[in-house]
């Protein structure tokens with residue numbers, strides 16, 4: 001079941017304008033503007049023309065099966081990989097031409113990062129952070145105070161440990177700290193919570209919410225639909241080389257299936273019925289005697305995701321028509 005959070009959609013809209021003082025045109029609203037992005041490896045087309053836009057403070061989750069091209073997309077936006085075609089602007093700049101000042105405004109958490117084993121946590125973050133000092137502005141003090149940052153990612157007790165001695169989950173939190181030490185305007189997180197236990201995951205979710213409240217725009221990839229639903233203002237599903245759905249978690253769940261499933265027991269038997277009018281059906285049902293164990297279930301985001309991705313993989317024409325409805 002999906003709980004509608006009316007505030008989520010509007011949470012970032014029109015909130016403070018603290019960063020405009022850097023007076024760069026790209027600081028206005030659109031942080032990410034991708035049109036017709038294509039990527040071909042050898043003779044294989046991985047991205048067949050994708051469009052993505054993001055505004056300041058928005059949290060976008062990029063979902064899709066393994067090999068869909070999520071990491072490829074993110075690496076192109078980060079300027080790590082040359083695209084084959086398409087128009088891409090990240091903070092107003094073509095990533096293929098981004099300079100150091102542009103790069104300093106990005107935060108990057110790679111899918112895997114295995115370096116710096118001998119450094120101690122605090123030293124490493126202080127060292128990496130020192131690079132950003134020259135990119136401070138009137139509104140954004142860079143880097144993040146190192147002890148505050150360490151506390152924020154929950155590594156206070158590990159601050160003087162060597163990186164090589166951290167557990168997998170602690171290591172990942174350090175990756176996140178490395179990604180945000182320069183107080184980025186735009187943060188890329190490629191499967192940030194892979195390998196997290198539930199507690200670490202929840203702390204990480206709190207951190208993402210705090211960063212977003214602070215006007216950081218975030219693009220993350222995840223395999224965890226529950227996570228996407230909790231974190232994202234907008235979900236983009238990448239499959240078959242294109243964005244097949246783009247909307248809030250709630251919109252995606254509702255548009256892919258209008259029907260609710262109703263289950264109940266009566267006279268010792270269990271019944272199931274699908275209907276677009278759950279309220280009306282239940283009202284009638286409850287006029288009858290002996291109805292117990294009533295359950296009403298709407299399509300979850302997971303149902304929507306499975307239906308969409310399966311449709312692309314099996315190339316069904318009706319499924320494709322459905323995507324066109326969902327894609328805005």
Ligand SMILES: Nc1ncnc2c1ncn2[C@@H]1O[C@H](COP(=O)(O)OP(=O)(O)O)[C@@H](O)[C@H]1O
Pocket residue numbers: 041042046064065066067068069070071072073
């Ligand atoms: N450097 C590369 N050379 C050739 N093929 C690649 C390269 N990087 C990724 N691919 C292929 O591109 C596709 C998309 O990969 P990737 O972007 O890593 O997907 P995802 O992150 O969604 O799992 C995969 O089929 C992968 O094998």
Ligand SMILES: [Mg+2]
Pocket residue numbers: 070071072111190
């Ligand atoms: Mg990947």
